[in-house]
Amino acid sequence: MKTKTFIMFVGPSVFLMFLFIAAPLVSVFLQSFQVTQGVFEEVIETKCTPGFPAQICTEEASVRRVLDDDGNPVSQTSWVGLDTYRTVLDPDAVSAAFDEGGSGWSQLMTIDFYKALRFTLTFTLITLPLVIGTGLAIALAVNRCVESLKGPVIFVSLLPFIITPVIGALSIRWLFIGDGIMTALLENWTGQDIAMFAQGWTIELLMLFYRVWHVAPFAFVIFYAALQTVNQDTLESAIIDGASRWQRLKYVVIPHLMPLIIFVALIHLMDCYRVFEEIIGFSSQAHVISLQWLTFDYLTPDDSGNRAISRAAANSMLTMIGIVILLIPLLRRTYRDHKNSSH
């Protein structure tokens, strides 16, 4: 295919991606160094009240928003360098926390950004092995299943994956909220009064459960498809050599699945790092927040209708650093595949 034809085919797609992905990225990068504020002016008013023998006059200074000729408030954008990053990262509060007299870690966790970073990272790292393990176990189990049952089993397994994330989180939440049946069951077992939504760590447990429930089917489907292509000859020779079931799994099946395990892991890391819907579904913002939720929160108009765009931009840029680190292995893998396939 000639380059000209190629460009005609990919043109619309590339145009959309540049206009709506690349351009916004640049604009976010620039905005993170800027602050847009309303322009205010100080007005000195003389207020007089009737009095005797003369009026009593006081001069009051008040601050007012400057309006332009059409009556719209005037805003002004100024470059502030790294100031917004400083507001988000709050280095002074960090050093205060670890100085003498500061309470260290727990004080650090009162700053939104570190609170969100801590949760995002632990959440990502804990769910990863759980998702892969659960997905693999389901795939192996379904592979041994009776042929006629496979269809319905896959159907039910796909449901948690296909469901709207917010709704999925909500449906887990409704099982546990107040004296919901799962909470009642737990209370019965432990004999204690349990409130799942009163403290952070129980909410985090529910979130972990939700995420594994939601993503394990994806891992399952991919592993299951790959299990169909395991080399039967190798398996047979392993049996003849007297390999136990466990050894066959470890030395034949898992190595065969390895590229896909890495693929699932990378996709999962990428998606999990963007954790957001759980916070909405479990309404956990008072206890647990994530990096992407923090940006969302800055972008949501506050009580006076203002959006903290520049803080959102700075927070976005900081989030991106993590994404870049996560992407490096994936990019290297793709590059290697590309070089291998072109030879």
Place this chain on the structure above:
Amino acid sequence: MSQAKVFQASTGLKVTVAVFLLFWLVVAAFPLFWVLVMSFKLPVDAFSASPLAVITGPETLAEKGGISILDMLLGAVAFYLVYQAVSHWTRGVAERVGFGFTPIGWILGSLIMGAAGLFVFVIILPIVTGAVNWAFGLIPGLSLLAQPVIGITLDHYIAVWFENEFYRNFLNSMTVTAGVVLISLTVGTLAGYGLARTPSSLAFWLLIMALIFRALPHSVLVTGYLPPFINSREILEPFLGDAAPTLYGQPLAVIVVLVSINQPFTIWMLRSFFQNIPAELDEAARVDGCGHFEAFWRVIMPVMWPGVITTGLFSFLLAYNDYLVTALLLDAQNQTMVPAITQYFNRETTTTDQVEAVAAAVSITAPLFLLVMVFQRQIVSGLTAGAVKG
């Protein structure tokens, strides 16, 4: 035979596997099943601590009536029949009504099957259960089977859909998803084909860019959109004059945004489907005198529809399930279903509100449930296509 014997598992392993599989199925389906049950009960029953009370709904039964054991049996039979019919016949129906043009066939076929299913459940089932209940009620020993035992009420659904005008959100959701699927497939198939048929390194770098774009958190992009979208009127005025629109709150703007966010994933997936089609096919077409575009449209696309349908399903899911973009870029008037439901439960003051939120959640999930029923095979093939190709 000997091979089968060697692969035979011991009884212990068989039992473990069966127990594990059963456990997983319960875990997978239970939350959804439970939410479905809750949505039909009065709040007293729905949030009762006793599971039995939630299922049988004594208060609901006393106040609103319910269904009998016979109703349930007949309902289960009807569900099984519809499931079988949908999973076996949709393909045939789609081929018959599609006039050889498969996507239209699939859309029409799904609609026909959906309507038929609705017809069975809403019209035929009540008539049949009514008659059977009446007949069993006459037989002294069996009349117990015809007695209502499980309380059910549709009040919350009626409140959600009509009093709270959820149908508006539903229509908005449909507009946005339909737009996203159509545009992203049109743009994506062109790009996917181009990328699959070019060995140049330009294509490789484009794919790498797409991979990076796919990893971006959507909130980062929305941060970039918000200021220009809110001020778009002033920005575009010099070019468009008075016709300059405010993009914030426009469904069309959200469609384009979602299409773009979806592009990286779409082109990767479509490219891997196009790569499965041998390049000899378009070479043959070119030898016969087709241009590149003609070969693409006349020769490649007809064998490509399964891949397009699968990719379309994933575009549908992305647009339908989206919360972040629609919540920030659409105003209350044009809100889609998913953000609308959270506004709902944020004001959960009474338990009735909560059960209404549950009913809304079930309403959002129902179309997805049908989707998996009809397109299970395509979804599985789509998930694996991306993975196996890398």
